Amino acid sequence: MKQSVRAIFVPQLDVNDVEMELVSWTVEHGASVASGSELCVLETAKATHDLCSEHSGVLYRVAGVHVTVRVGEVIAWVGESLAAVETHLASTAGSPDSEGAVENDSGTELRITAKARKLIDRHGLDAEAIERVGAVLKEKDVRRYLETSGDGGPAASAGTLPERIEQLVDREGALSRSVAAMARHLAETRRDLILATVETEVVLGRLPEGGEKCSEEHLLSTVVRTVAGLLGEFPLLKSFSHAGELIRYRASDIAVTMLDEDHASRLLAPVLRGADRLDVQQTSRRLAELRASIGAGELHEEEQLGACFTITMLEGLAVTRFTALQNRYQSAALAVGSPREVVISKDAGFESVQSVSLTLSYDHGLCDGFYAGGFLSRLEQALKSELD
Amino acid sequence: MLPRDPDIGDGLLAQAKRSGSQIARFWQSDREIVVCGRSNEPDRECHLDVCHARAIPVVTRRGGGGTVLLAPGMLVLSMAGACGFPARPRLAFERINAWVQELLRDGGVVGLTARGTSDLCLGNRKVLGCSLSFSGGCLLYQGVLLVNTRIARIADVLRHPSREPEYRAAREHDEFLTTLTEQGFAGSVEDWIDRFQQRFEARAPLPLAATAPISAPHKTRQYKTRQYKTRQSVCRQQADLSRA
Numbered sequence: 001m002k003q004s005v006r007a008i009f010v011p012q013l014d015v016n017d018v019e020m021e022l023v024s025w026t027v028e029h030g031a032s033v034a035s036g037s038e039l040c041v042l043e044t045a046k047a048t049h050d051l052c053s054e055h056s057g058v059l060y061r062v063a064g065v066h067v068t069v070r071v072g073e074v075i076a077w078v079g080e081s082l083a084a085v086e087t088h089l090a091s092t093a094g095s096p097d098s099e100g101a102v103e104n105d106s107g108t109e110l111r112i113t114a115k116a117r118k119l120i121d122r123h124g125l126d127a128e129a130i131e132r133v134g135a136v137l138k139e140k141d142v143r144r145y146l147e148t149s150g151d152g153g154p155a156a157s158a159g160t161l162p163e164r165i166e167q168l169v170d171r172e173g174a175l176s177r178s179v180a181a182m183a184r185h186l187a188e189t190r191r192d193l194i195l196a197t198v199e200t201e202v203v204l205g206r207l208p209e210g211g212e213k214c215s216e217e218h219l220l221s222t223v224v225r226t227v228a229g230l231l232g233e234f235p236l237l238k239s240f241s242h243a244g245e246l247i248r249y250r251a252s253d254i255a256v257t258m259l260d261e262d263h264a265s266r267l268l269a270p271v272l273r274g275a276d277r278l279d280v281q282q283t284s285r286r287l288a289e290l291r292a293s294i295g296a297g298e299l300h301e302e303e304q305l306g307a308c309f310t311i312t313m314l315e316g317l318a319v320t321r322f323t324a325l326q327n328r329y330q331s332a333a334l335a336v337g338s339p340r341e342v343v344i345s346k347d348a349g350f351e352s353v354q355s356v357s358l359t360l361s362y363d364h365g366l367c368d369g370f371y372a373g374g375f376l377s378r379l380e381q382a383l384k385s386e387l388d
Numbered sequence: 389m390l391p392r393d394p395d396i397g398d399g400l401l402a403q404a405k406r407s408g409s410q411i412a413r414f415w416q417s418d419r420e421i422v423v424c425g426r427s428n429e430p431d432r433e434c435h436l437d438v439c440h441a442r443a444i445p446v447v448t449r450r451g452g453g454g455t456v457l458l459a460p461g462m463l464v465l466s467m468a469g470a471c472g473f474p475a476r477p478r479l480a481f482e483r484i485n486a487w488v489q490e491l492l493r494d495g496g497v498v499g500l501t502a503r504g505t506s507d508l509c510l511g512n513r514k515v516l517g518c519s520l521s522f523s524g525g526c527l528l529y530q531g532v533l534l535v536n537t538r539i540a541r542i543a544d545v546l547r548h549p550s551r552e553p554e555y556r557a558a559r560e561h562d563e564f565l566t567t568l569t570e571q572g573f574a575g576s577v578e579d580w581i582d583r584f585q586q587r588f589e590a591r592a593p594l595p596l597a598a599t600a601p602i603s604a605p606h607k608t609r610q611y612k613t614r615q616y617k618t619r620q621s622v623c624r625q626q627a628d629l630s631r632a
Contacts, residue, residue: 011475013475013476013477013522014476014477014478014479021427023426023427023452024426024427038523041426043425043426043427043452044452044477045452045477045478045505045506046425046451046452046453046454046477046481046505046506046518046519046520047451047452047453047475047477047480047481047519047520047521047522048426048427048450048451048452048519048520048521048522049475049477049521049522049523050521050522050523050524052524066427172548172558173432173547173548173549173550173551266554
């Protein structure tokens with residue numbers, strides 16, 4: 001009789017959900033399940049979902065409890081027996097979607113997948129110290145270990161602090177889902193690129209006596225429009241690396257970071273589509289429309305997706321220089337400092353001028369400092385002529 | 389593992405699955421009860437020593453979300469029925485909460501807005517929270533409307549939640565929550581129970597889905613819980629399979 005092994009996937013409950021929590025298993029590892037019977041409970045956005053099996057057989061659990069699982073992820077297998085599932089997993093170890101070949105950890109009986117080994121080596125972990133679900137140590141076991149132990153060093157029990165520190169602090173509770181998700185998002189982005197920065201100072205022009213600075217709004221619109229126009233000449237800055245491949249965006253859609261003051265001051269990054277086809281006034285109008293959408297709570301999630309580059313300006317704050325972090329699926333970001341007055345020496349005297357700092361964060365794995373510096377120099381020249 | 393309270397949720401959902409019809413219970417607890425979400429850790433979410441000292445039961449519900457305190461002055465909404473669509477939590481929250489909002493607006497409560505995943509607020513203060521549980525083609529909606537309860541009692545028993553919506557902005561219970569009475573809207577819990585019952589009988593919030601054929605009409609049953617002695621009534625709407 002042909003043995004069939006079926007995967008149990010995390011279902012897509014809502015369109016925008018990408019992950020959820022596996023709250024509890026209803027069936028033990030190795031127990032029999034019938035088609036239609038409840039396997040586990042998943043939780044997302046204040047709703048629980050009893051996931052039922054579509055197949056009958058023996059359950060081979062892969063995911064643990066109180067872990068975050070992603071939509072489409074395999075959390076279990078159902079087969080005629082545990083051995084049948086293990087045979088199936090071993091036979092598919094070389095396929096592109098699998099964990100890779102399974103090997104024995106040197107000098108031990110522990111079996112580890114290639115992806116798990118890569119992660120263990122990268123973080124310098126002890127494979128024996130990592131708790132696993134199932135007979136083989138997999139990548140998700142290692143990732144779970146890294147989440148709970150923090151920096152991947154020796155495992156520490158969750159929540160343990162040195163006593164002296166414990167006496168000085170108040171525990172405020174777990175990070176909110178959104179904050180934790182943002183931290184994971186940034187950590188994943190960090191893993192895939194090599195952050196480097198180049199900076200320049202753009203002199204905007206002489207400050208007339210009693211005159212006002214260039215408004216932040218006008219400066220931002222000009223920067224957005226100018227960057228969009230230059231990206232065609234510097235395509236590596238509208239590209240990113242993914243799984244060893246260079247991916248380049250076709251359009252010059254620019255994300256601009258904005259503060260949503262009405263919703264706990266969260267940062268959003270709405271996207272200006274086709275920013276290279278707008279003039280400065282159109283850019284300014286479009287930015288105003290996006291701000292209005294945010295204020296009205298009407299900014300849709302799709303309006304924050306798909307940008308090739310991000311520009312951040314901490315408007316209204318006395319921040320003259322900072323480093324922006326790249327968003328996922330982007331390799332570059334530009335931080336625009338607040339315009340300020342500086343005094344420079346000129347001829348035999350001094351002159352007050354407006355100046356603004358630009359800091360470009362880029363992926364040194366894709367391009368080097370000459371490339372990034374070249375972009376920044378062109379940007380500086382273009383802005384000077386536009387704003388002087 | 390915390391005990392489940394079948395009369396808050398499990399029993400209602402099981403009844404809806406068996407009957408194929410929509411069932412609702414609108415009620416008020418006459419004592420304090422801590423109800424944890426499915427994935428909550430009780431010692432993290434509430435002051436267990438206070439609960440023990442005051443003999444406050446700590447139970448868990450089917451649905452997700454955070455830990456709540458049920459107490460007099462709060463209207464508990466429990467509705468179960470066939471989904472009518474695949475499990476889509478956000479859509480279900482929107483539809484059911486829109487029904488709740490409309491009913492409250494018809495009763496004179498103005499200014500309600502939806503915030504976070506599924507909260508209803510007056511201004512930036514929460515007045516209703518809810519959770520969902522999907523199982524076997526049915527869903528169970530459990531919500532709590534703060535009518536005229538004393539907010540301070542919540543802070544006595546519940547810790548600051550381990551997870552919160554962004555709009556809460558780390559505010560404590562007394563700054564985050566409000567009641568209808570505090571906002572100037574009249575009506576006792578009993579008044580609102582009557583309104584919800586009548587509206588549910590006239591027009592329930594969920595669409596019906598064809599499940600197993602219903603052979604005979606079910607009779608309305610009164611639920612009495614020995615554990616809490618809550619005042620409650622059961623509403624049920626006969627499924628019209630000819631419309632499904």
